[in-house]
Amino acid sequence: MIVNLDELKKPCSCKKNHDISVDQIIIEAGAIKALPELIKQYAPQGGTITMICDDNTYQAAGHMVENLVENLYIVKLPSEDLHANEIAVDQTAALLPEDSALFLAVGSGTIHDITRYLAWKNNTPFISVPTAASVDGYVSTVAAMTWYGFKKTLTAVAPVCVLADTDIFMKAPYRLTASGISDLLGKYTAIADWRISHLVTKEYICERVCDLESQALETVCNNIEAIRQGSKxxxxxxxxxxxxxxxxxxxxxxxxxxxxxxxxxSHFWEMEIINPPLPYYHGEKVGVGLALASKVYHETKEQIRKGISLKPYEGIEKELIYKLFNPKNLYEEILKENEADPLKEIDLDAFQEKLGAIADIIEEIPSPEKIIEILQAAGALYKLEDIGLDASAYDISVQASCYVRNRLTFMRIRKLLDL
Ligand SMILES: [Zn+2]
Ligand SMILES: [Zn+2]
Structure with missing residues (x-):
């Protein structure tokens, strides 16, 4: 299938000009055969075509790309301990030829984040060849990085084209596919957070974009069985x-x-504040985070329905943040991230009146039991123990994880309630 992008670029009632920088997305068996033609189109003057991959993704797809593309320069990173961080970026940058006309990202999320960041830095376009349906970030314009220990989204670029070859990505280890399902299911709480934030602070929101995420959720939920049966x-x-x-x-x-x-x-656990490194994929941590968030949100919703009062807000919990983040030298970074306290944007009088509407938005999120049922059906991870944490991580994760990002979520808004 070829994804229809024109539909998405049409004028929108949110008044924002929805820029889509990716030109073409092909999802089908044999999609990578389009590479030679696309290379002519995106590197018309010739020049070096540089493939960025790792040992595993070279095996999965890199060698096929090598057969299709003449004069290919290969940057093959070691798969072991490869993460989207400053180390891998430096390592890759040192291996790049001077005159790359085009990059090919052949891999999953990590390879894509490294490539999209370097593509932006070097002002070089790139074509994406995903080797697993494991994350939703392939066409993202920002790179999700761990930068000197801090989880950050860095400015980057989206690929000019995506060639998602079913014959390649469906052969990925199933754990990666299950991670992709979990990453997508995370949109249940992501969209609820956006809607709640819009309700209480008038933050910008776009219904068309929300619809797109709902459509993505529906698509994945309707196909879990088919995926488990290995259907193309x-x-x-x-x-x-x-x-x-x-x-x-x-x-x-x-x-x-x-x-x-x-x-x-997921970011909080990746920063290793309360835990050692967890050898689990992004989507796996998001799936567990989703099950937790759904539980907390629905429990709080019940309290709201019963009637709840506000408590005086005293600003971010500096003592807690110091205790947790200072041992990792991240205290200052977290304070900086939270300098503009998103809770201060809320008009508390108006907020009280909106509690009912907030509860209604939370109602739209599947219950924690339902979320766990879907994750189980997908063969995905869903509880803290599944990712090497234990029940003792629960309270502190609920209390502190919101501070890793300056983004208003209901998890943070709960701090205004006298629970
Ligand atoms: Zn819009
Ligand atoms: Zn994600």
Whole structure:
């Protein structure tokens, strides 16, 4: 299938000009055969075509690309301990030839984040060849990086084209596919966070973008069985859902439509504040974060329905932040991130009257039992123990994870309630 991008670029009632920088997205078996033609189009003067991959993704797809593309320069990174961080970026930059006309990102999320950042830095276009349906960030314009220990989204560029070859990405280890499903399911809480924030602070929101995420969610939920049975169509639909979610981010210019408190949990654990390094994929942590967020949100919703009062807000919890983040030398960074306290933007009198409407938005999120049922059906991880944490991580993650990002979520808004 070829994803229809024109539809998304049409004038929108939100008044924002929805820029889509990716030209073409093909999701089908044999999609990479389009590479030679596209290379002519995007590197018309010739020049070096540089493929960025790792040992595993070279095996999965890199060698096929090598057969299709003449004069290919290969940057093959070691798969072991490869993360989207300053180390991998420096390592890759040192291996790049001087005169690359075009990059090819052949890999999953990590390879794409490294490539999109370097593509932006070097002002070089890149074509994406995903090797797994594992994340929704393939067409993202920002790179999700761990930069000197701090989880950050850095300015980067989206690919000019995506060639998602079903024959390639459906052969990825199933754990990666399950991660993709979890990453997409995370949109349930991400969208609720966006809607709640819009309600209480008038933050910009776009209904078309929300619809796109809902469509992505529906697509994945309808195809979980098919995916588990190894159906090509099911895998294509999952990739389509992931791409739609990525396009939603591109239309807004940031990750707001796709990342809320479920992602903050994941970032918090990735920063290794209360835990050692967790050898689990992004989507796996997001899935566990989603199950937690749904539980907290629904429990709080019940309290709201019963009647709840506000408590005086005393600003961000500096003592807690110091205790947690200072040992990692991240105290100053976190303070800086929270300098403009998003809770201060809320008019408390008006907020009280909106509690009912907030509860209604939370009602739209599937219950924690339902979320766990979907994750289980997908063969995905869903509880703290699944990712090497234990029950003792629960309270502190609920309390502190919101501070990793200056983005208003209901997880943070709860701090205004006398629970
Ligand atoms: Zn719009
Ligand atoms: Zn994600």
């Amino acid at each position: 169509e099911g895998y294509e639909q999952l990739m389509y859902g992931l791409i739609l979610s990525g396009l939603a981010m591109q239309m807004v210019g940031n990750s707001r439509p796709a990342s809320g408190s479920e992602h903050h949990f």
